[in-house]
Structure formats: structure tokens, C-alpha cells
Amino acid sequence: MIGKLLIANRGEIAVRIIRTCGELGVASVAVHSEPDAAARHVRLADESVALGGVSPAESYLDIDKIISAAKETGAEAVHPGYGFLAENADFAQAVLDAGLIWVGPPPKAIDVMGEKVAAREVAHRAQVPGVPGSDGAIGSADEVTAFGEEYGYPVAIKASYGGGGRGMRTVPDAGHAQSAFDAARTEATAAFGRGDVYLERYLSHARHVEVQVFADQHGNVVWLGDRDCSVQRRHQKLVEEAPAPGLSDALRQAMGEASVRLAREVDYVGAGTVEYLVEAADERFYFLEMNTRIQVEHPVTEATLGVDLIAEQLRVASGEPLSFTGSGVAPRGHAIEVRINAENVANGLFLPAPGPLGTVHRPDRAGVRWDSGYDSGDEVAPHYDSMVGKLIAWAPTRTHAISRMQKALEELTITGVPTTAPAAQAVLAQPDFAAAAINTNWLERDIDLPALLPPAGDSVAGSGDLLPDDEPAARDEVWVGERRYVIPFFGAASVPYAAVGDGAVKAAPRRTTTTGGGRRKGKRTSAAGSGQVTSPMQGTVADVNVAEGQSVTTGEVLLIVEAMKMQNPIRAAIDGVVSTLSVKVGDVVASGDDLALITPADGQ
Incomplete structure (x- = not known):
């Protein structure tokens, strides 16, 4: 078994790996950026190395720094977790070239399966059906x-x-x-x-089902059950479960065997996930992609099979054979996972909402697990993924698992930032979900999620600078964790708005900032203003599609602001001319910062 392991990651997955290391007697080494110097994964590891820098490019994506950290600490192996460099073939090769053990598949397999067109060709050779x-x-x-x-x-x-x-x-x-x-x-x-x-x-009514595969260095390849990940917003998973409900035994077997053929075709080693689009009614499945790493939703497979997939990764990397006797191990009960992200879900917009956490209190009941990279008092930094943690509930039946998860969500307490928990509660309460009548477009197309969520005003919380009691708050603004969010309000007094993502968000009219007793203050705007476009979140300007003097029309994308690995298009809400452009690509903006000013076409 590996003696010392460096975890080239942060947050929840780093904590998850460190915990297994402790159980196996493997010394753990954490790496961290400047904002993560006091992060939970750093506190829990046996050793830590500062990579320096703030952005991922300066820290968690810097291959040379990570290899140096491994050598300096005497680590024998490197585990990439998921995200960052986990599916970077150059990183895997650099680890091997440094004489270290790579806890993952061969670089060639990562390279081939990471290039989607090449992966489709491999699937074709392995006789795996494709779209x-x-x-x-x-x-x-x-x-x-x-x-x-x-x-x-x-x-x-x-x-x-x-x-x-x-x-x-x-x-x-x-x-x-x-x-x-x-x-x-x-x-x-x-x-x-x-x-x-x-x-x-594009299959508009297909389900997203994935199969867990595992292979060792002795030629053994098995599949370990399936998971359903169909509940998604903006192509990001919100709720996952195992086993995938409503599939016939024949369909499960066919997908599992296809996944093993695919893994063998690329001489795979370690943990991997093969994803499919499934039309269950027709017993058809189509290859989507292969993730050459441990998957975010791996805990539901662990819960239903009673295994530790991280421990299995370390054993395989150490040269040991698989501990599984064969494919298709019968699952025990049912498990559901909910991703809890620091996002404001009011009006179904899921806006990234980094900030300091107040209380983080996990549910304490049988069959419930909480995987998180944060404790009370930690801060969700804007530079990285928005995930606070994953809530997993296991029960003997799916119906019981849904009920247990609903109760666990009620007991989960996270203050300081808004989270996606209310959206998950709304999903679990839907009859369609109970009946497994879902697909990848269900949440955004078939469910009126904004109507099911708490009103935006219910999320107002925290302390800070205040506004006088006699100054009414803008009806399109809500303040959460000292951050301003702009929420759509359609009424008789509506003013021009900008759009975020695929929905519309009103840009706050300009108003003078004041101080005193009463409510929170911030960048406010005058109701007389028109066409002012402000950022609804803290982030980085990833793209600018317009120039000063350019005419724009309602709905046209003006800029793209990236926050916590999510790209958010900012659209024009009125016809007019861009009279002022306040930012350029690469600029870091805060919530409420001016981005552009559109002079209305009618001059009003």
C-alpha cells in the first residue's frame, strides 16, 4: 500500500480522500492556494504545502508546483480527485516521469477518452452504441x-x-x-x-445514466452498478441516485457489459464512469462520454454497495488486484445525493454566491452522510467551484430514501450564503420525481421551478452597512451574505433590465448610496436611470461581445461574466446604443459593478 499520498485538489474531494487515507494508515499531504491557507482540507491533512497564487492557474493547475510539492514532502503518489488536473494526460505523465505513482488511468486512456470525437471512435470499435x-x-x-x-x-x-x-x-x-x-x-x-x-x-427526452467501472493492473475489469443523474440545471447535476430507477435488468446488463468493453478497448486502469443517454421505454442507450476519474456522485454507489471506492483506487494504484469478485454486484437499498452549492436559487437563476459561512450543521440521523470541504466560519471563495458539500441519504427502498433525504434537507443548516438546498427540496417533492418520470430537460422545461422556490425576500439576511428606514429597498434587489442580487420583478413600474444566463434579471436603477440606521446599503441606483447594466455577481469578465457606439437589441448577449466555474451571459434588455463600456476581458467585477450603459433607442 502507498505510504504517503499528495492530494492535488481542494474542498470536498480532498477531505474525502484524506479521510480514507487516515483509515488505511496512509499519510496525507494537502496543497493549497493563498485563499485556502486555512481551508478544511489543509487542517485535516498530515502535511500541507503552499502553492501560492489565488487563481486555479496559479495554484491547483500548476503542474510544476504540484510535482515539486510531492518531491519535497516525500510523497510516493498523487491523487488528483476530480476537476482541475484530474483528466489532464500531461499531468498524469508528469507524475509518472517524476517517479511517482499516479492514482488514475494511464495517460493515453485519459487523452483518448478526454477528446470527445476520439472517444466516440473508441466506443464504435467497442460496439457501444452512440448518438x-x-x-x-x-x-x-x-x-x-x-x-x-x-x-x-x-x-x-x-x-x-x-x-x-x-x-x-x-x-x-x-x-x-x-x-x-x-x-x-x-x-x-x-x-x-x-x-x-x-x-x-439532441435527445430531448432522454435520461442521463452512468455506469461505474473499475479495472486493475492484472487485466480484471468490472462494472459496479449504475446511477441516474437526470435532474440537471444548465447541464449541471443537482440530484443523483443509485441504482437508476425504472430500468430493466436486461438494460442494466447491456450498459454494464458495454462499459467493460469500452474500458478494455483503452487498457483502462482504476476508477472510471461511462455516461449514457437512455431512452428507457425503448430499451435504448447511447454513449455520451467517459470520465477518467472518480465521479462527484460516487458516494451513492458506495452507499448501495458498501464499499470505499477511494480505498479501491489506492489499492489498484499500489498494484493490488481488485477486491470485487465480479461485475454487477447486487445493490443494497437505494441512495440519493444532493449537491449543496453556494448559489442563489431565487427565481430559478442559480446565481453563484460566494462568501463567509456562518453555521454549518449537518443532519444527525441514520443513513445520512455529509461530505464537505467546509466547517462553520470558513469562506466559500469566488475563485473555485461553488460546492459547499454533498448530502447523501440511504434507505432500504427508493421511497424511503426520498423521505429520508427530505427530512435531512430540513435539518441541514447553512448560514451566511444562500444554497441550492431549496431547489433540491422542491425537486424531491415533485410527483414526477417520485415516479422517476424525469429526463435531462425535466427540471428546466417541465417544472416551473421559480414558482416552487421561496420568495426572493425570504433570503435577505446578514449584517453590514445600513440604509435609512424611510428609504424603500428596490423591489428587484435582494442582499444575501453582504452581496447584492438582482431578481426579476414584472409589474406596472418595471424598468429596463439585463439578463443573466437564460433568464432575465433587471439591472438595478441608479440611486445614491446613504448610511444610517435601518437596512443594508450597497451600490444603488436611481429609478430615473435607464439602460444601466451591472454585474449580478462577483466574477471575471470572460468575453465582451460589443463595443462603444454599437447598436444592440433586446436579448443580445453583451458580455459573459464567469463566476465559480459558471459562465453567465449578460443580455441587453432594451434596444439602444452602447454609450459606455466599463470593462474588458479579464477584469474582476464585484456584485453591482457597472458593466455598460445602453442609451435607449428612443432617447428616453
Whole structure:
């Protein structure tokens, strides 16, 4: 067994790995950026190394710094967790070249399966069914329209390098081909450093089901059950469960065997997840991608199989054979996982909301597990992923697991920042979810989630500078954890607004800031103002699509602000001319900062 392990990650997954190290007698080494100097994973590890820097590029993505940290501390192996460098073949090779053990698959397997077009070719060789798609990366919007004419709309444009919905756009018809192609390439370049994109037929009513595979260095490859991850918003998973409900034994077996064939085709070693789009009614499944790492939702598989997948990773990396006797181990009961992110879900917008945490209190009941990278008093930094933790509930049946999770969510206490917990509660209460009548578009297309969430005003909390009691708060603003969020309000007194994501958010009219007793203050604006575009969150300007003097129309994307690994388009809410552009690509903006000013077309 490995004696000392460096964890090249942070947050929840770093804590998760450190805990298993402690049980196995493996010394743990944490690495950290400047903002994470006092983070929970640093406090729990046996040793820690400061990487310096603030951004991921300066710290958790710096391969040379991480290799140096491993050598300095005498670590024998490196575990990448998930995210950051976990699926970076160059990093895996650098670890091996340094004479260290890489806790993951061979670099070649990472490289091939990480490039989506190449992965589709591997799936074809392994006789794994795939969704109709383009033969390699595409170079123009004309190829999008040609594909749509042949296979029908909608069409999905996807990043060849990457995942998590980033660099993905859905094209409803030929008229949207150019804008979707440009947006997908821009986002893919910003997220993954490469703008290559490819096409797939878009399955609008399919479920997202994945299969856990494991392979050792002795030629053994097994599949260990499946998970359903269909409840998503903006292509990001919110609720996951195992086993995937409502699938026939024959369909499970077919997906499992296909996953093993795929893993064998690339000489896979370690933990991996093969993702599929499933049309359960027709007993059909289509290869989506393979994640060459431990998956975020691995705890539901652990709960239903009674295993520690991190421990199995370390054993396999140490050269030991798999501890599993074969594929398709029968699951015990049912498990559900809810991702708890620091996001403001009011009106269904899921706006990133970093900030200091007050109280973090986990539920204390049978069958409930809380995996988190934070304790009370820690801070969710804006530079990294928004996940605070994962709540997992296990029970003998799915119905019981749903009920147990609902109670656990009621008991989970997190103060200081808004979280996605209310959205998860709303999902679990839906009859469709209870009946497993869900698909990847269900949450955004079939459910009126904004109507199911608490009113925006219920989230107002915290302390700080105040406004006089006699000055009414803007009806489109809410303050959470000392941060300002702009929420849509459609009424007779509506004013021009800017849009965030795929929804519309009113830009706060300019108003003079004052101090005194009463309520919170912040950047406020005058109701007489019009066309002022402000940032609804703290983030980095990832793209600027307009210039001063340019005419714009309602709904046109002006800028893209990236916050906590999520890209948020800012759209024009009125026709007019960009009279002022206050930011450029790379600028860091705070919530409420001016981005642009649009002079209305009618001059009013």
C-alpha cells in the first residue's frame, strides 16, 4: 500500500480522500492556494504545502508546483480527485516521469477518452452504441445546418475537450446555428483552452445514466452498478441516485457489459464512469462520454454497495488486484445525493454566491452522510467551484430514501450564503420525481421551478452597512451574505433590465448610496436611470461581445461574466446604443459593478 499520498485538489474531494487515507494508515499531504491557507482540507491533512497564487492557474493547475510539492514532502503518489488536473494526460505523465505513482488511468486512456470525437471512435470499435454525430470537429455554422437538415433539429454543439455542459449549445433551428456555434467555441476556449466543437443529435427526452467501472493492473475489469443523474440545471447535476430507477435488468446488463468493453478497448486502469443517454421505454442507450476519474456522485454507489471506492483506487494504484469478485454486484437499498452549492436559487437563476459561512450543521440521523470541504466560519471563495458539500441519504427502498433525504434537507443548516438546498427540496417533492418520470430537460422545461422556490425576500439576511428606514429597498434587489442580487420583478413600474444566463434579471436603477440606521446599503441606483447594466455577481469578465457606439437589441448577449466555474451571459434588455463600456476581458467585477450603459433607442 502507498505510504504517503499528495492530494492535488481542494474542498470536498480532498477531505474525502484524506479521510480514507487516515483509515488505511496512509499519510496525507494537502496543497493549497493563498485563499485556502486555512481551508478544511489543509487542517485535516498530515502535511500541507503552499502553492501560492489565488487563481486555479496559479495554484491547483500548476503542474510544476504540484510535482515539486510531492518531491519535497516525500510523497510516493498523487491523487488528483476530480476537476482541475484530474483528466489532464500531461499531468498524469508528469507524475509518472517524476517517479511517482499516479492514482488514475494511464495517460493515453485519459487523452483518448478526454477528446470527445476520439472517444466516440473508441466506443464504435467497442460496439457501444452512440448518438448520431459529426465525423470529427466542425469548422463552421454551415456544417451545423447541414447536420440539422440530415438528422433534424434540435442539434447539440459540444466541446471536443471538456464536459460539465461547458462549451455546449442547443440549436433549435437553422436560424440559431451561427450564434450557437460562435458561443460554443468561445466558451470552450475559455474553459478548456481549445475551441474545437462537434455535433450530436439532441435527445430531448432522454435520461442521463452512468455506469461505474473499475479495472486493475492484472487485466480484471468490472462494472459496479449504475446511477441516474437526470435532474440537471444548465447541464449541471443537482440530484443523483443509485441504482437508476425504472430500468430493466436486461438494460442494466447491456450498459454494464458495454462499459467493460469500452474500458478494455483503452487498457483502462482504476476508477472510471461511462455516461449514457437512455431512452428507457425503448430499451435504448447511447454513449455520451467517459470520465477518467472518480465521479462527484460516487458516494451513492458506495452507499448501495458498501464499499470505499477511494480505498479501491489506492489499492489498484499500489498494484493490488481488485477486491470485487465480479461485475454487477447486487445493490443494497437505494441512495440519493444532493449537491449543496453556494448559489442563489431565487427565481430559478442559480446565481453563484460566494462568501463567509456562518453555521454549518449537518443532519444527525441514520443513513445520512455529509461530505464537505467546509466547517462553520470558513469562506466559500469566488475563485473555485461553488460546492459547499454533498448530502447523501440511504434507505432500504427508493421511497424511503426520498423521505429520508427530505427530512435531512430540513435539518441541514447553512448560514451566511444562500444554497441550492431549496431547489433540491422542491425537486424531491415533485410527483414526477417520485415516479422517476424525469429526463435531462425535466427540471428546466417541465417544472416551473421559480414558482416552487421561496420568495426572493425570504433570503435577505446578514449584517453590514445600513440604509435609512424611510428609504424603500428596490423591489428587484435582494442582499444575501453582504452581496447584492438582482431578481426579476414584472409589474406596472418595471424598468429596463439585463439578463443573466437564460433568464432575465433587471439591472438595478441608479440611486445614491446613504448610511444610517435601518437596512443594508450597497451600490444603488436611481429609478430615473435607464439602460444601466451591472454585474449580478462577483466574477471575471470572460468575453465582451460589443463595443462603444454599437447598436444592440433586446436579448443580445453583451458580455459573459464567469463566476465559480459558471459562465453567465449578460443580455441587453432594451434596444439602444452602447454609450459606455466599463470593462474588458479579464477584469474582476464585484456584485453591482457597472458593466455598460445602453442609451435607449428612443432617447428616453
